[in-house]
Amino acid sequence: MKKIIEVDNLTKSYGDKPVIQNLGFTVYHGEVFGLLGANGAGKSTAIECLLGTRKAEKGTVSILGMNPHADRKTLFEKVGVQFQEANYQDKITVRELCQETYCLYKKTADYERLLKQFDLDDKAESMVSELSGGQKQRLFIVLALIPDPDVVFLDELTTGLDTKARRMVWNSLSQLKVKGLTILLTSHFMDEVENLCDRIGILKDGSFIFCGTVKEAIAASPYEKLEEAYLWYTGEEESVNENV
Numbered sequence: 001m002k003k004i005i006e007v008d009n010l011t012k013s014y015g016d017k018p019v020i021q022n023l024g025f026t027v028y029h030g031e032v033f034g035l036l037g038a039n040g041a042g043k044s045t046a047i048e049c050l051l052g053t054r055k056a057e058k059g060t061v062s063i064l065g066m067n068p069h070a071d072r073k074t075l076f077e078k079v080g081v082q083f084q085e086a087n088y089q090d091k092i093t094v095r096e097l098c099q100e101t102y103c104l105y106k107k108t109a110d111y112e113r114l115l116k117q118f119d120l121d122d123k124a125e126s127m128v129s130e131l132s133g134g135q136k137q138r139l140f141i142v143l144a145l146i147p148d149p150d151v152v153f154l155d156e157l158t159t160g161l162d163t164k165a166r167r168m169v170w171n172s173l174s175q176l177k178v179k180g181l182t183i184l185l186t187s188h189f190m191d192e193v194e195n196l197c198d199r200i201g202i203l204k205d206g207s208f209i210f211c212g213t214v215k216e217a218i219a220a221s222p223y224e225k226l227e228e229a230y231l232w233y234t235g236e237e238e239s240v241n242e243n244v
């Protein structure tokens with residue numbers, strides 16, 4: 001199978017505090033890969049190092065066979081990124097922001113269709129600053145998909161979304177995956193991970209404590225549910241039980 005993301009020996013510290021240590025993994029074409037870990041485990045840092053927006057001390061990253069630093073311009077025609085906090089002009093409507101994003105790329109998806117797909121078509125004339133948290137979150141996913149990317153990075157995909165919106169996002173992403181989109185996502189919701197991810201990597205102390213399918217993660221743990229298995233891998237199960 002074609003390798004879309006290849007990471008080898010990635011290492012990153014903030015000052016003398018190591019956050020990512022010798023991290024290595026591969027994501028294949030059409031796969032949904034979940035990067036998991038507790039708050040502060042280093043998921044966002046890893047994504048930033050992968051995208052080349054943060055400089056790692058060591059290691060190599062290849063996305064679609066390209067180097068995120070050296071091939072930045074070509075690569076970003078084919079990569080979508082959902083930002084948790086986007087910087088946009090103050091007085092801009094949803095449609096104007098989509099148009100601005102659309103103009104940045106040579107090959108694009110139909111943003112009117114995406115707005116409809118993510119239930120934002122009735123918000124097209126609203127100011128972005130006046131959207132609710134969940135609506136903004138969905139807009140950031142739409143913006144990530146406007147370049148009609150081959151691979152998309154979604155950090156905390158559905159944080160802040162209500163149940164209906166979460167399911168709608170899952171369905172939309174599953175449809176895009178069938179068409180060959182490769183997805184790397186982070187999530188704290190194990191139902192979401194079970195629903196979407198082909199494989200997961202659980203980050204602890206800077207590297208993967210587990211990498212494989214959800215089924216394999218459960219099988220290699222003493223538990224039958226992913227949430228319990230996940231807490232067992234991250235060493236958080238005792239503190240949860242102590243608090244009950």
Ligand SMILES: Nc1ncnc2c1ncn2[C@@H]1O[C@H](COP(=O)(O)OP(=O)(O)OP(=O)(O)O)[C@@H](O)[C@H]1O
Pocket residue numbers: 014019037038039040041042043044045046
């Ligand atoms: N710019 C920075 N300077 C110094 N330390 C940082 C910086 N950014 C992140 N950190 C630290 O690095 C660690 C990893 O942070 P990161 O945001 O990558 O974690 P995360 O897994 O994405 O967390 P969350 O689930 O809370 O979003 C944390 O301890 C954080 O405090």
